[in-house]
Amino acid sequence: MLVEELTAPRTIVAKVPQSFDLAVRALRCWLTVYRRTWRASVWSSVLGPVFFLSAMGYGLGSLVDKHGTAALGGVPYVAFVAPAILATQAMQSGMANASFPVFGAVQWSKNYVAARATPLRPVDLSRGHLLFFALRIAMNSAVYVVVMAAFGTIRSGWGAALLPAALLTGIAFAAPVAAWAVTLEKETPFNYMFRFGGVPMMLFSGTFFPVTQLPGWLQPVAYATPLWHGVALCRELSLGTVTAASVAMHVAYLAALAVAGLSVAARTYRSRLYV
Amino acid sequence: MPEVLVRARGLTKRFGSFTAVDGIDFDLYQGEAFGFLGPNGAGKSSTMRMLGCVSPPTQGELTILGADPVRDGAAIRARLGVVPQEDTLDVELTVRENLLVYGRYFGLPRSVIRERTAQLLDFVQLTERATDMVEPLSGGMKRRLTIARSLINDPDILILDEPTTGLDPQARHVVWDRLFRLKQRGVTLILTTHYMDEAEQLCDRLVVMDHAKIVAEGTPRELIERYATPEVLELRFDPDVHDQAAEKIKDISSERSEVLADRILLYVADGDETLARVRQAGLEPLTELVRRATLEDVFLHLTGRRLVD
Numbered sequence: 001m002l003v004e005e006l007t008a009p010r011t012i013v014a015k016v017p018q019s020f021d022l023a024v025r026a027l028r029c030w031l032t033v034y035r036r037t038w039r040a041s042v043w044s045s046v047l048g049p050v051f052f053l054s055a056m057g058y059g060l061g062s063l064v065d066k067h068g069t070a071a072l073g074g075v076p077y078v079a080f081v082a083p084a085i086l087a088t089q090a091m092q093s094g095m096a097n098a099s100f101p102v103f104g105a106v107q108w109s110k111n112y113v114a115a116r117a118t119p120l121r122p123v124d125l126s127r128g129h130l131l132f133f134a135l136r137i138a139m140n141s142a143v144y145v146v147v148m149a150a151f152g153t154i155r156s157g158w159g160a161a162l163l164p165a166a167l168l169t170g171i172a173f174a175a176p177v178a179a180w181a182v183t184l185e186k187e188t189p190f191n192y193m194f195r196f197g198g199v200p201m202m203l204f205s206g207t208f209f210p211v212t213q214l215p216g217w218l219q220p221v222a223y224a225t226p227l228w229h230g231v232a233l234c235r236e237l238s239l240g241t242v243t244a245a246s247v248a249m250h251v252a253y254l255a256a257l258a259v260a261g262l263s264v265a266a267r268t269y270r271s272r273l274y275v
Numbered sequence: 276m277p278e279v280l281v282r283a284r285g286l287t288k289r290f291g292s293f294t295a296v297d298g299i300d301f302d303l304y305q306g307e308a309f310g311f312l313g314p315n316g317a318g319k320s321s322t323m324r325m326l327g328c329v330s331p332p333t334q335g336e337l338t339i340l341g342a343d344p345v346r347d348g349a350a351i352r353a354r355l356g357v358v359p360q361e362d363t364l365d366v367e368l369t370v371r372e373n374l375l376v377y378g379r380y381f382g383l384p385r386s387v388i389r390e391r392t393a394q395l396l397d398f399v400q401l402t403e404r405a406t407d408m409v410e411p412l413s414g415g416m417k418r419r420l421t422i423a424r425s426l427i428n429d430p431d432i433l434i435l436d437e438p439t440t441g442l443d444p445q446a447r448h449v450v451w452d453r454l455f456r457l458k459q460r461g462v463t464l465i466l467t468t469h470y471m472d473e474a475e476q477l478c479d480r481l482v483v484m485d486h487a488k489i490v491a492e493g494t495p496r497e498l499i500e501r502y503a504t505p506e507v508l509e510l511r512f513d514p515d516v517h518d519q520a521a522e523k524i525k526d527i528s529s530e531r532s533e534v535l536a537d538r539i540l541l542y543v544a545d546g547d548e549t550l551a552r553v554r555q556a557g558l559e560p561l562t563e564l565v566r567r568a569t570l571e572d573v574f575l576h577l578t579g580r581r582l583v584d
Contacts, residue, residue: 017382022349029376033367114363116329118380118428119353274329275290 019127022120026128027135029111034132045140048089049147056081056208057151071210075155075239082153083162083238084207086144087230090166093140094173095198097133099190102181105129112182112273122269126182130175130262137170138163148238156240165237169230172254175261182265182272201227206235229253277304280432280463281326285335288321295321297487298335303432308464310478312471312570314580317484319467320360323436326465327357340431353381356430360437362417366410370401370420373409374427381428388427395423399453415446422453433457435466439473451476471570483570485578495570502576503568504530504542508549510560511538520558527556533575542572 057078064077072080105111105125112125120128145162148154154162177193204214205227211219222228233250236242281303288296296318303309311319324330325337328348337344339351364373371392378388396402399419404412409420418438425433438454439447454477458464468474474481475495483491483498491498512520521534524541528549531542543549546565553560575581 021382025379025382028379032372032376033365036367109365109367110361110363111365113359113361114365114377115380117327117352117355117357117359117425118377119349119382120380121349274331275324 017119019124022124023127023131026115026120026125027131029115030129030132031135046143046147049085049144052085052089053078053082053147053151053153056085057153060208071213073239073241078151079153079155079239080235081208082148082151083234084231086141086148086162086166086238087169087227087234088202088207089144090137090141090170091173091201091227091230092198093137094133094170095177095193097136098130098174098178099181099193100187102129102178103184103187103190106182106272107187112269116273122273123266125273126178126262126265126269130171130178130265133174133178134167134171137174138167141166141170154238156238156242158237158240158242161237162234165230165233168251168254168258169227169233172226172230172257172261175258175265177261179261179265179268183268201225206231226254226257277306279303280305280340281465282338283335284337286322286325286332286337287334288318288325288330289333294487296325299482299484299487299489301482301489301492303463303465306461306463307479308458308466308477310474310481311465311467311484312469312474312478312481312574313467313484314469318487319484320436322484323434323465323467327355327434328352353428354431356425356428356433358418358421358425358433358435358438360440362421364409364417364420364424366408369406369408370396370412371405373420374424377424378427383428391427391429395426398426398456399423400449413446415442415449418442418446418450419453422450426457430462432463432465435464437467437469439468439470447473471574474570481570483574483577485574490577491573498570498573499568501573503572504544505568506543506546507566507568507572508541508543508546508553509538509562509564509566510541510550510553511562512558512560520560523556523558524553527552527558531576535581540572540575542568542576 061077061081069075069077069080106113115125116122141163144166148162149159181190204218204222205211205225206222207227211222211228214222229250233247233254236246279302281301283299283301285298285300286296287294287298299322301309311322313319321330325332325344326339328339328344328351331345340354342351344351365376368376374392374395375388378391383391393402396405399422401416401420401423404416409417412420422438435454439450442450451473454464454466458477464477466477478495480494481492481498482489491502493501510520510524521532521539524532524539528541528543530549533540533542541549550563550565571581
């Protein structure tokens with residue numbers, strides 16, 4: 001019997017595996033849970049893009065295209081809006097994954113509380129969960145990219161980079177949101193985040209119309225939002241208007257946000273789980 | 276001499292100005308079952324969290340398996356099993372998947388997890404529920420599953436924080452039986468409890484904690500011998516004469532007494548003999564009980580309060 005071996009005296013071997021291994025251990029837990037729950041989310045992640053592209057791209061687009069698309073860079077509205085919706089859904093996926101599930105892992109299911117008693121450290125739990133979010137964002141975005149391609153809205157070979165661009169956008173939101181979500185005692189602040197963060201960004205970050213259509217004073221605000229960088233990056237890739245400088249700027253901005261989120265999370269996870 | 280697995284000296288935990296654990300000293304030896312007995316809020320759970328390497332001590336010295344819990348926390352935790360006070364099972368998963376997920380946290384290969392899962396589910400009598408979801412299991416079953424989960428890494432020390440709190444008496448006895456078997460097999464156990472019968476049944480040695488401090492230490496028998504008498508005479512009087520009777524008993528008996536709200540306890544060598552003297556003095560209790568002294572009496576003596584209200 002297993003427990004009989006315990007009588008032998010033991011001294012501890014201070015051998016901790018590499019951080020990446022530990023994060024993957026945490027990730028595998030979430031994958032096991034996801035295997036049980038993925039069916040609930042699969043239809044929304046396929047039908048969402050189809051609905052959105054049909055309504056926005058063709059419904060609204062047919063109206064827009066009649067009045068000329070010079071302000072859009074001379075492309076049909078559907079080609080203009082599709083990559084922006086890709087970036088927006090990546091943001092939403094990042095926010096949604098990193099909010100309630102992180103909060104729940106402390107307060108409801110207590111996955112983090114169970115896992116902290118194992119060799120996993122708070123930083124491993126943070127990274128492992130973020131890896132899972134990245135996977136979810138990538139899955140949703142991949143479906144979206146396929147739908148975009150099927151609708152013929154990808155007009156450049158750079159479109160091959162749309163998936164990583166959307167993934168980066170999603171992580172740029174997920175990492176800071178997770179760092180914040182783990183500190184919360186109540187879940188109500190998430191509603192404020194979606195209502196006063198997610199929705200305005202979706203509406204005013206150049207998603208449905210170019211930022212240049214906004215009043216002059218509002219334009220710098222739009223350019224400062226992370227979503228605008230995600231939208232601009234995806235749009236430039238999809239339309240082939242990309243330049244080295246613009247890619248560098250967008251990627252640097254989004255990557256900085258992701259890295260900042262991760263490093264803050266390392267601290268907030270620790271102070272939350274090690275009391 | 277058995278190996279010392281945990282050594283604490285002046286161990287202190289403060290949260291702001293509140294001192295949860297105030298300079299406690301203890302040693303845990305290989306193979307023993309060591310208990311922290313005390314009421315809620317005595318500092319037991321804070322101590323367990325420090326031992327579990329998820330709560331850095333504010334002050335003092337703590338060595339677990341020869342290592343520093345702050346610097347080597349992850350390596351130490353790899354060798355610990357923890358049964359937390361609250362269930363932290365994943366209710367969206369099956370019984371078996373809970374063990375699989377937990378085993379992976381320890382980096383165990385799937386084949387090892389599979390083998391141990393079979394043994395452990397058998398040990399906690401949950402083999403038939405292996406593929407069931409956790410959610411509908413009873414409180415006692417969840418507790419047993421948590422114990423199985425805590426053993427998946429074949430730990431050197433098993434830490435149990437209030438292992439039977441919230442269980443009905445029958446479920447509690449099943450858990451005690453399993454823990455007693457672990458103890459018989461030489462697993463080193465640390466447990467906290469505010470049930471004196473739990474401490475008496477399971478602990479080889481225990482400390483009594485009150486207000487963040489250790490107030491006594493020893494085997495259950497030693498503690499009873501030191502702080503109580505061989506027998507206790509419990510008398511219950513009509514509430515109207517309760518106070519008068521208490522006064523009168525102090526005159527009759529030179530032995531120590533504790534006057535509770537509903538009963539009077541007399542700490543004596545021979546309960547029947549004292550009862551006869553009480554009756555001779557013209558006092559007629561409604562009920563009387565002569566029993567052997569327990570840890571509850573020890574606690575009452577040390578703190579002036581009862582363990583569970």
